[in-house]
Amino acid sequence: MPAAAMAQSFDVEQATRAYLGLLHGPARVKSDNYFEGQNWLILWSAVVGVLIYWAMLASGLSAWMRRWAEARTKRKALATMLYALGFTLTSTALMLPWTIYTGFIREAQYDLMSQAFGLWIIDQAKALAIALVVTPLVLAAIFAVIRRAPRFWWIWGAGLAWVFLMITTAALPVLIAPLFFKMSELPEGPLRERIVAMARTHNIPAKHIYVADLSRQTKRISANVSGLGPTVQITLADNLLTRTSPDEVAAVMGHEMGHYVLGHVWRNSAFFAVLFLAMFFVVAKATPFLIARNPRWRVAGVSDVAATPALLLIATLVITLATPLQSSIVRTAEAEADAFGLDTARQPDAFAMIAIRLSEYRKLEPGPIEEFLLFDHPSGETRIRRAMQWKKDHILNAEMVKPRILTS
Template sequence: MRHGRTMIIAGAALAMALPALAHAQGFDVEAATRAYVDTLHGAARAKSDAYFEGGYWMILWGALVSVATCWILLRFGLSARFRDWAERRTKRPALVAALYALPYIVTATLITLPWTIYAGYVREKHYDLMSQDFSGWAGEQAIGLGIGIVTTALLLAIIFTVIRRAPRLWWLLGAGAMTVFIAIGLLIAPVFIAPLFNTYSEMPAGPVRDRIVAMAAANHVPAEHIYVFDASKQSKRISANVSGLGPTIRISLNDNLLNRASPPEIAAVMGHELGHYVLRHIWWLIGMFGLLFLAGFWLVHRIAPALIARHGPGWRVRGVDDPAATPVFFGIATVLGLLATPITNSMIRTSESAADAFGLDAAREPDGFALTAMKLSEYRKISPGPIEEMLFFDHPSGETRVRMAMRWKADHMGEAPAK
């Protein structure tokens, strides 16, 4: 923490010194970028790199744990027992699939619990990224379990209904249903899901709010409500978002951003978030993920029947329209998701980079943007190689973002920030 405060102070001093240097000597983008990047050094940089690079292996191990869980549920007949239990309670196929989700999710959660505790709590604590004690973290996991049961029940009821009614084209209709399901989730999450984990309150009046409102108005973003949520109870990470769809659209920023960042930094972050809304990234990502769902469902449609034909009798899985086949679907989807990681990361990173460029134009705070990128680099590797960034980064790296900010600064030298 001491080094973190030192880095913030050094960065603020650097931000004040760079304009004078620029006017006096001409602005060197690479030198300015290096000056910012070098404020993260020594033990703090090694810790950030170790955390993020360890995350590469966490992706792989997480996928292996998920696949192993699916295998256990099939190999020991647990999935078939869950189906039998559901069928004893109702004869309606859609309700059978929905009821199946209860024991399925609970059992899978228990099997993966040691991994979940390590990945979600122990490792985060080890790297000083977790503010909660274990009971607080476990309580939120319990809330997530409840949400998972409900959403999985709805999803399985829809998917297996589609499979029964369109056995040849279920992959096509299923991909469409999944895309709509995700869109509905994005619609209701800000109102019904997010408040289960954090308290949201209207941002108090003041210069910071006034500037956010002015930027929103200048870019035609609804700003009737601007919320602050208490993310500091979970971690020290800074974040903000323009979330929701249609009537649920709202601007939110967490208390860490307000408490750890200066007004120029806050403006830079909010300019970025407004960019996501103006550039319609939520719709673009829904469309792109819809295409991925289409490819994924087609592959599941091709692979699952072969696996069930070969192993189904031992698993007591009757066919692809049997809810007991759920672990087969989830196992295949996990492997496909792992293989698609570079694609999904690149899709998201592309939209994030576009929002960065928009935010620089909207807020006109390149040094505020650079300082924010350095704060995010407390837990994101600051200077990856190009292939590493392409494969594993779903946001531009800190060095990439600082360089973008310094290029913007060089192109707009002497212009005043947006007010």
């Protein structure tokens, strides 16, 4: 039979439905409910944040913390940093019940949580410790800009936010991740050799390939090529190694390497720089109006550090409204990385199986509008269909397979 006829004999739709059928019944309902609930949490988290910020302003707590800070030093920057410490501790405490529900209780309800509450709290304490270092620096920089450039501070503020984002991106794999995960070298063997070969083909640093003990926190699978410049490193979650086959690991790593090779960190950062600019512009224009309408807050103006909750209130609303745009930006990059991964790993069936595994907590078959507005990754159905189309187009004599039922 001619090759063209062989290609035509592979039925993309039938192959796609075979994989989609692996997640069905209660498991499919559970996945859909979890994901749809997560979408609602975006809205409710914004509501909770707005209420907390409003309460801090209306109660006079924010103004009191500013007076407390200024009573201890005459230096504006130091007073701002002292306020930031109080603000971080207070807002974290007020948000804690919601954080416990969304980050622990709900995850446990859907059988995604692996750690006990005590260990989860320890991780939250680590995150708080990082915030107590970073938030004072960020607020001191932002309010210094507001005082020095009151008319166009939003431009400089957006620039500062972008700089802090890039610093965080660079620091994540080498300074932040090790605080939450035990990192160990991937052992020598065929799998490591396979990943190294893929990395070297695309000039990705692969001297070290780390395994993070994500299993102590969650049942999710993941991997990444993270960092910037000298901090770039390949990291695999131990769940990926224990719950998937070597071909599936290769499929995932091909995708993650695609982000690096295609420069998605830099391209996405450019998109988010524009988003930051728009957000800071709205915040700069709306916050003075909000403060003027509420004199009981005892906030002198935008340059008053006590205005922090008001600034964050407006920013929260803007970020929430911009969720579909943010999702589209990220989803576009993810789709490109999918295509790169298929070309690199050449494992369409393994990639389809990974899509099913990820659909344990991502809705597998959303409607097109739902996927466009709310998905920051292509849906499982989209990914599987693209993988099967790639298989038909690139694999000579592509054969239909009967995927096995997941047991992990």
